[in-house]
Amino acid sequence: MTTLVWAGGLLRAEDDPIVAAGDHGWTVGDGVFETLEVKGGRAFALRRHLKRLAYSAARMGMAEIDEDAVREAVGEVLAAGTGLRRLRITVSSGTGPAPLKRGGGPHTIVVTASDSAPPTSCHAVRVPWRRNERSAIAGVKTTSYAENVVIMEFARSRGADEAILANTHGHLCEGATSNILIERGGEILTPPLASGCLPGITRGLALEWGAEEGIPIRAAAPGELEMSVLDEVVAGDAFAAVTSSTRRIQPLASLDRTTLEHGPLLARLSAVFEARAGLDADPGPRQPKQPL
The missing domain is CATH 3.30.470.10 (Aminotransferase class 4, branched-chain amino acid transferase, N-terminal domain)
Structure with missing residues (x-):
């Protein structure tokens, strides 16, 4: 490398x-x-x-x-x-x-x-630790990263390359190095910033570009996505993907060692993202009309 x-x-x-x-x-x-x-x-x-x-x-x-x-x-x-x-x-x-x-x-x-290659798939596990949405550095991309190192070592010990966390209320929050999208009930949801998650760049663009292309996608209301929604994903009643600058929009290939199917709306969102990113390599910052 x-x-x-x-x-x-x-x-x-x-x-x-x-x-x-x-x-x-x-x-x-x-x-x-x-x-x-x-x-x-x-x-x-x-x-x-x-x-x-x-x-x-x-x-x-x-x-x-x-x-x-x-x-x-x-x-x-x-x-x-x-x-x-x-x-x-x-x-x-x-x-x-x-x-x-x-x-x-x-x-x-x-x-x-x-020139390191980006990850080509995502295998995730749930972890026992929680994001503190009231932390002084909640939602901040800081070099104080030891917590994530511990979390990722736990994930790797279980054959995964990403870890999914709840916040202190037990609500779905984010991945250790990514944001998360859930497809269920004919729409795509992502935890709100109030959950303590990072305001991801890819997450924000997915919300904007997806909505502009007519895809039903939104930030969930606080508490709307319980951590138990991942049980629906494992059962095949919902679908999940992670977003990050290196993964873009990447469906979960497995969760807790259970192989998962890909969601059709998430696949459509990924295609929209790839097309829009190909047209504009430096999309300008957006002034949100509502909390994301």
């Missing part, structure tokens, strides 16, 4: 030291990040990802991120490689004088890209 690295204003070797020992991104996970799909040498939905990066930084109480610097770094990385498929932007609050006290210095910005 080829990996390109940009840090400190320069393209660097993959094994170059690039982070100071006291950097808060390293010591306490005080940072934010975005993962983007790269196709044809372009980062898909870059404007939306940068908007969410800024939102995450604001929620973390970090200083405003220099978007121009990030764009320049992304451009240099993409220009330096061929066959790239995945890009990550990581921004920490920089070096701090103490573990829980930020300094006044600049952010640490690191951009990496690789």
